[in-house]
Amino acid sequence: xxxxxxxxxxxxxxxxxxxxxxxxxxxxxxxxxxxxxxxxxxxxxxxxxxxxxxxxxxxxxxxxxxxxxxxxxxxxxxxxxxxxxxxxxxxxxxxxxxxxxxxxxxxxxxxxxxxxxxxxxxxxxxxxxxxxxxxxxxxxxxxxxxxxxxxxxxxxxxxxxxxxxxxxxxxxxxxxxxxxxxxxxxxxxxxxxxxxxxxxxxxxxxxxxxxxxxxxxxxxxxxxxxxxxxxxxxxxxxxxxxxxxxxxxxxxxxxxxxxxxxxxxxxxxxxxxxxxxxxxxxxxxxxxxxxxxxxxxxxxxxxxxxxxxxxxxxxxxxxxxxxxxxxxxxxxxxxxxxxxxxxxxxxxxxxxxxxxxxxxxxxxxxxxxxxxxxxxxxxxxxxxxxxxxxxxxxxxxxxxxxxxxxxxxxxxxxxxxxxxxxxxxxxxxxxxxxxxxxxxxxxxx
Numbered sequence: 001x002x003x004x005x006x007x008x009x010x011x012x013x014x015x016x017x018x019x020x021x022x023x024x025x026x027x028x029x030x031x032x033x034x035x036x037x038x039x040x041x042x043x044x045x046x047x048x049x050x051x052x053x054x055x056x057x058x059x060x061x062x063x064x065x066x067x068x069x070x071x072x073x074x075x076x077x078x079x080x081x082x083x084x085x086x087x088x089x090x091x092x093x094x095x096x097x098x099x100x101x102x103x104x105x106x107x108x109x110x111x112x113x114x115x116x117x118x119x120x121x122x123x124x125x126x127x128x129x130x131x132x133x134x135x136x137x138x139x140x141x142x143x144x145x146x147x148x149x150x151x152x153x154x155x156x157x158x159x160x161x162x163x164x165x166x167x168x169x170x171x172x173x174x175x176x177x178x179x180x181x182x183x184x185x186x187x188x189x190x191x192x193x194x195x196x197x198x199x200x201x202x203x204x205x206x207x208x209x210x211x212x213x214x215x216x217x218x219x220x221x222x223x224x225x226x227x228x229x230x231x232x233x234x235x236x237x238x239x240x241x242x243x244x245x246x247x248x249x250x251x252x253x254x255x256x257x258x259x260x261x262x263x264x265x266x267x268x269x270x271x272x273x274x275x276x277x278x279x280x281x282x283x284x285x286x287x288x289x290x291x292x293x294x295x296x297x298x299x300x301x302x303x304x305x306x307x308x309x310x311x312x313x314x315x316x317x318x319x320x321x322x323x324x325x326x327x328x329x330x331x332x333x334x335x336x337x338x339x340x341x342x343x344x345x346x347x348x349x350x351x352x353x354x355x356x357x358x359x360x361x362x363x364x365x366x367x368x369x370x371x372x373x374x375x376x377x378x379x380x381x382x383x384x385x386x387x388x389x390x391x392x393x394x395x396x397x398x399x400x401x402x403x404x405x406x407x408x409x410x411x412x413x414x415x416x417x418x419x420x421x422x423x424x425x426x427x428x429x430x431x432x433x434x435x436x437x438x439x440x441x442x443x444x445x
Contacts, residue, residue, distance in 0.1 A: 006140075008122040009129075013143035016043050016126060017150065032156035036164065040127065040238060044245040047123055048253075051116050055253070059261055064357055066204075066263055071098055120246075127238045130154045131165045154238070164238035171237075183240050184232035190247045192225040197254045204265030260324075261355070269353070277350040280323050284316065284346030291339075309335045316342045325354040330363060337366075 020039040028035040075098065079091040126146075132138035134151040142148070155165040160179045162171055168180040228247075232240060262268035291312050298304045313335050317327055320342065329338050341362065345354060352358045 003139075005118055005122045005125065008118065009125050010144045012043070012047075012123050012126045013146040015046070016040075017145040019043055019046075032153045032158075034157070036154045036157040037159055037241060040164075040241050041245050044123065044242050045249060047119065048246060048249045051119055052253070054115055056261070059257060060356070063261065063263055066265075068098060124239070124242065127242050128236075130238065131236070159237055159241060162237050164241070165236050167236055168233050180232070180237070180240070183244055184229060187232060187240070187244050187247055188225045188228050190244075190251050191228055194247070194251045194254050195224060197251070197258060201258050201268040202254070202262050202266045204263065205267070264352070273350055273353050276323060276325075276353060280320070280325065281346055283319055284342065287312075287316065288343050288346045306335075309339060313339055313342075320354075326356050326359045328356075328359065333366075 016039055019042050020035055023035045023038055023042075024030045028038070072095070075091060075094050078094075079087050082088075082091075126143065129138050129143065130146070130151045133140075133142060133146065134148055134155050136148065155163060157164050160176075162176045162179050166176075168177060168184075171177050171180060228243070232243075235243065258268040259272065262272055291308070294308055295305060298308065316339070320327055325345070329341075352361070
């Protein structure tokens, strides 16, 4: 694995040493000491911030999939018990059509995670390899600038008197072991709180406590922290500093997610929904009431109405941006349509947080409405009894007229036959030919 991730590991080594040198530049003492400990913390935080966009993308993808769950369940129920190949094919086609309609993908939430894992593992290997580089037992002589001399300085650095290369079993003295125990307890506690925040606040409650998924989640909430107890006993202090830093970052990251992009149906979602609804409507409700009074007073003046709508939209969008309401409407939406959306948010109870997913649902709903209207306009209208009678009478008159024309044509054909079988058209052609010949002879004479 190290050979595959070696370029990433070397890159992290360069960044780590660069951070250390930047710390010494601002006054941190060189050599073994606090500079290397702080550089581990700073590097870990920088990496977690760098992969934060991937985490956000993963979270949004998971939310999009959760929004589709009601429709997914309808498709599943529709084909429940049907095992034939045709039914399975249709179920797959309807499912993929649903994904395409909402712009979602079942794999979108997995890809960011697959990118994050090599990065975090490579960072872990940088810290893990320090003592091996110092001893000369690592597969390479150095990791970029991190040579044996610098690795020796890292190993000799301490946290509350405990060397970065020491483990709980190799640390002498009760006081130094207590440092390990305190950090392990802190690590386990932060991991437990992070998972509890995720499962209790950011997941929709399940009414069935015996549901296998619910029971599995509760088990994981206790098993995962216990795993850190065992790994903490074998971790070097440098790795423990890294794990404490990344777990603490993960805790605050989960707090931020709960407050900004919680999963639909979760307690955190309901709290954020009610908070943003009250905050927006406090300002927007009287604004739109005033707008409607001004609109009515203009009495159909199109130019003045257009000016009022533009001014109102600019003011509403300014406040909406401050209150985290998604404002990227499609380009083909009119000012009136945008104001209608904001008016609904201002005067009616919210059903969803107005974010990117909410906007996608609005666009889909508008497109569906337009399709229904177009189908309604193209649908033949139901005729009244009087209309049907008039149409029938008109068709009868047209039919009788056609029959009379056919009879007249038949009489003309019979008359032509009695004159030698010439048709009326042929008789007229010959007459015109004779007249033309007579005129030509007159000109010659």
